[in-house]
Amino acid sequence: xxxxxxxxxxxxxxxxxxxxGVELQDSEESRKVIEAIVADNPAATLSHRPGLxxxxxxxxxxxxxxxxxxxxxxxxxxxxxxxCIVTYYGHIGEWDEDEIVIAWDHSS
Amino acid sequence: xxxxxxxxxxxxxxRDLDWEPSYVDEEELFPHATFEGIKIHDWSKWEDPFRLTVxxxxxxxxxxxxxxxxxLDSFAQSQGHLSLSxxxxxxxxxxxxxxxxxxxxxxxxxxxxxxxxxxxxxPRFAAICQSIDELxxxxxxxxxLSGYNKHYSGFHGFSRxxxxxxxxxVPKSFFDDAVSAGPFEFLTAISFSFEYLLTxxxxxxxxxxxSFNGDLPTMTFGFSAQSDESRHMTLGLESIKFMxxxxxxNVPIVQDWIDKWFWxxxxxxxxxxxxxxxQLPRRVMSWKEAFELYFEQQMLEGLFPDLSYYGINPxxxxxxxxxxxxxxxxxxxxxxxxxxxxxxFTTSIPHDDHLEWLSANYPDTFDNLYRPQWEKARRIREGxxxxxxxxxxxxxxxxxIPMIFTEPGSPTVIAQRWSEHRGEKFNFCSDGCKWxxxxxxxxxxxxxxxxxxxxxxNCGGPTVPEVLAWYGLEEGDGGEYEGSVxxxxxxxxxxxxxxxxxxx
Numbered sequence: 103x104x105x106x107x108x109x110x111x112x113x114x115x116x117x118x119x120x121x122x123g124v125e126l127q128d129s130e131e132s133r134k135v136i137e138a139i140v141a142d143n144p145a146a147t148l149s150h151r152p153g154l155x156x157x158x159x160x161x162x163x164x165x166x167x168x169x170x171x172x173x174x175x176x177x178x179x180x181x182x183x184x185x186c187i188v189t190y191y192g193h194i195g196e197w198d199e200d201e202i203v204i205a206w207d208h209s210s
Numbered sequence: 211x212x213x214x215x216x217x218x219x220x221x222x223x224x225r226d227l228d229w230e231p232s233y234v235d236e237e238e239l240f241p242h243a244t245f246e247g248i249k250i251h252d253w254s255k256w257e258d259p260f261r262l263t264v265x266x267x268x269x270x271x272x273x274x275x276x277x278x279x280x281x282l283d284s285f286a287q288s289q290g291h292l293s294l295s296x297x298x299x300x301x302x303x304x305x306x307x308x309x310x311x312x313x314x315x316x317x318x319x320x321x322x323x324x325x326x327x328x329x330x331x332x333p334r335f336a337a338i339c340q341s342i343d344e345l346x347x348x349x350x351x352x353x354x355l356s357g358y359n360k361h362y363s364g365f366h367g368f369s370r371x372x373x374x375x376x377x378x379x380v381p382k383s384f385f386d387d388a389v390s391a392g393p394f395e396f397l398t399a400i401s402f403s404f405e406y407l408l409t410x411x412x413x414x415x416x417x418x419x420x421s422f423n424g425d426l427p428t429m430t431f432g433f434s435a436q437s438d439e440s441r442h443m444t445l446g447l448e449s450i451k452f453m454x455x456x457x458x459x460n461v462p463i464v465q466d467w468i469d470k471w472f473w474x475x476x477x478x479x480x481x482x483x484x485x486x487x488x489q490l491p492r493r494v495m496s497w498k499e500a501f502e503l504y505f506e507q508q509m510l511e512g513l514f515p516d517l518s519y520y521g522i523n524p525x526x527x528x529x530x531x532x533x534x535x536x537x538x539x540x541x542x543x544x545x546x547x548x549x550x551x552x553x554x555f556t557t558s559i560p561h562d563d564h565l566e567w568l569s570a571n572y573p574d575t576f577d578n579l580y581r582p583q584w585e586k587a588r589r590i591r592e593g594x595x596x597x598x599x600x601x602x603x604x605x606x607x608x609x610x611i612p613m614i615f616t617e618p619g620s621p622t623v624i625a626q627r628w629s630e631h632r633g634e635k636f637n638f639c640s641d642g643c644k645w646x647x648x649x650x651x652x653x654x655x656x657x658x659x660x661x662x663x664x665x666x667x668n669c670g671g672p673t674v675p676e677v678l679a680w681y682g683l684e685e686g687d688g689g690e691y692e693g694s695v696x697x698x699x700x701x702x703x704x705x706x707x708x709x710x711x712x713x714x
Contacts, residue, residue: 120511188417206515207451208515
């Protein structure tokens with residue numbers, strides 16, 4: 103058995119009460135997707151759990167195809183996001199060929 | 211031909227394949243669409259944010275399966291089961307296979323029904339995809355865990371156990387309740403309450419626990435299934451919003467269903483709570499922490515303020531769930547430990563470091579309420595015994611969990627509620643379960659109650675061995691972990707490995 107990172111001591115999400123977020127598999131491919139999300143959502147906070155990375159953003163989270171493609175160095179269609187998403191919270195407001203937007207509809 | 215945009219493709223490949231009936235009327239074609247009182251004026255207003263079409267559905271689902279089967283092969287080829295944290299970890303997976311996998315199959319069947327009976331082309335297509343997803347989940351879970359069946363007890367006969375064993379009637383009766391409701395109530399029950407409100411509490415802890423305890427195949431099927439789950443969550447939230455937007459008269463009906471199904475779903479998660487805090491040799495997060503993050507923060511602070519726009523309130527009885535978060539897992543695991551002679555997994559007294567972890571994570575309750583129980587069990591063991599409860603417990607008529615939960619604010623007083631119906635008395639574990647019964651007594655009086663069935667002579671016979679044989683339980687499936695077949699094998703395999711290394 104090897105020692106693993108302590109999964110308990112992780113930074114909390116932003117202390118905002120209208121956070122939205124996604125949890126992605128901690129894999130080679132999703133690492134670039136996560137980098138893209140952080141680049142496009144400067145207020146994002148990351149936390150790690152075994153096998154998982156949680157990304158949380160106040161208000162609105164966007165995943166942009168162009169940013170992901172730039173980091174992956176290959177074409178990437180937004181449907182491919184299904185391959186790394188584990189769960190999310192918020193409401194999927196938009197999912198087209200250029201971007202995926204997660205936000206609450208009616209909260210301020 | 212120019213390439214269509216995702217929106218156009220979605221429209222062409224789902225909505226455009228729908229048609230208006232000409233030689234039968236709509237009532238006849240969709241006979242279950244109206245009896246629940248939900249009014250839909252325009253089915254075309256249904257949104258599917260995933261814009262999933264059949265071609266991309268198959269493309270990505272096939273890729274997900276390819277990845278999973280590659281992992282299953284390499285894990286089996288490398289004797290991966292020996293690198294688990296401990297054989298006792300697999301108790302969590304036995305509970306999963308017995309309790310959850312058969313629900314996936316039930317969901318497959320019922321979403322196929324929705325794919326026939328919902329009136330709009332968009333939701334019908336979403337339901338068909340989910341039906342195929344659920345079948346894939348049932349199959350991949352069985353296939354993944356079958357690898358352990360070669361080496362460990364408790365994995366055989368899960369389907370028979372699901373239909374018969376007492377604690378498995380909790381998830382089974384929950385789903386039976388949902389599939390015997392109308393299509394809109396089912397959407398609120400399963401798609402919204404089970405899969406949106408509580409999905410993270412149900413599934414993510416199993417998967418992260420698998421990852422942390424060296425169970426690569428389960429982690430992989432879990433993540434593979436969860437990627438579908440985010441689509442299912444979307445269907446759940448969309449269906450709620452759609453009903454609320456279509457007619458103001460739908461709001462009180464939906465609120466009632468949310469009140470009912472939050473509590474029904476929450477009671478099922480009690481089994482997950484005990485799994486997280488007691489069954490994992492290496493623990494990822496406590497039930498309390500998961501509940502605060504995934505339910506209080508994401509749902510009570512995020513989702514419900516959003517739904518208040520439609521006039522929807524947080525679920526009735528939600529405060530009791532919040533108040534119970536320091537108690538729930540301890541009460542449930544103690545029950546599983548006490549009745550462990552009749553279970554399809556083993557239980558044991560937590561080790562010292564585990565007790566310390568429980569104290570640290572439950573500073574307000576563990577040392578004063580629950581540690582003394584474990585110390586007592588330990589004294590019994592030191593005297594050569596094992597504490598098992600003698601006799602059968604009274605069950606809650608609604609959730610079918612034994613009456614183990616305590617009065618709000620009094621953690622040492624067992625709560626007991628009851629109602630009278632047609633001259634008979636029915637018992638409940640909580641205000642939530644009583645409220646649910648009182649809304650639909652004619653439904654819940656029909657419940658198949660495992661303890662009543664034993665007393666009525668329908669479970670193999672009057673003695674414990676006869677009932678266990680009827681459950682399909684074999685030597686080593688249940689009881690105490692220390693000294694069990696699984697533990698002895700585990701030690702034997704690892705000693706064999708060590709002596710092989712030493713002799714090189």
